[in-house]
Amino acid sequence: ETGVTQTPRHLVMGMTNKKSLKCEQHLGHNAMYWYKQSAKKPLELMFVYSLEERVENNSVPSRFSPECPNSSHLFLHLHTLQPEDSALYLCASSQGFRQGTDTQYFGPGTRLTVL
């Protein structure tokens, strides 16, 4: 149990659908992250939130929209996705985000399939 939960674990959606991924951390951390993990590729950082403020956006298409209502919850809103967006979406949290010692703890991920 890593203290980071994600729902749903699996999601299949059409290109015209709107869905949301949810992440919750129970570790009292101040920073939360969204990553994309595609087959044979490294984890790609999408967004970073620190104390509910977005501090990094790695040139992610606008069809992905993050939301951080408080330091324990993070959402990723999805709309008009493309088949190439099919991947494992991982949420992580850490105490801070500027120090190398800030170990990131991951949730189990949402396996997303876009038809």
Added chain:
Amino acid sequence: GQNIDQPTEMTATEGAIVQINCTYQTSGFNGLFWYQQHAGEAPTFLSYNVLDGLEEKGRFSSFLSRSKGYSYLLLKELQMKDSASYLCAVWGLTGGGNKLTFGTGTQLKVEL
């Protein structure tokens, strides 16, 4: 930017020792992490190195040489449950800010 290289796949025998290497190029190095990820599960933290040398934690050890841009993860007394992907990740400067960048992972298969 940052560049991280690690082997794609490795195979080892139960009870043996295996060493997974990771080389990196980065500016503003601020630490290196190893994570373990079983198929369909979350990456889990294994180790963190920021100073040169060996860090030992049970059956797992991690080594770092900052001057060579090199790290390895050593797994002893391999067990079948060690079959997983092992991710090397480096904190460094990229795009004007500190960031954790991951390698593609090394898929380790432990056989009888």
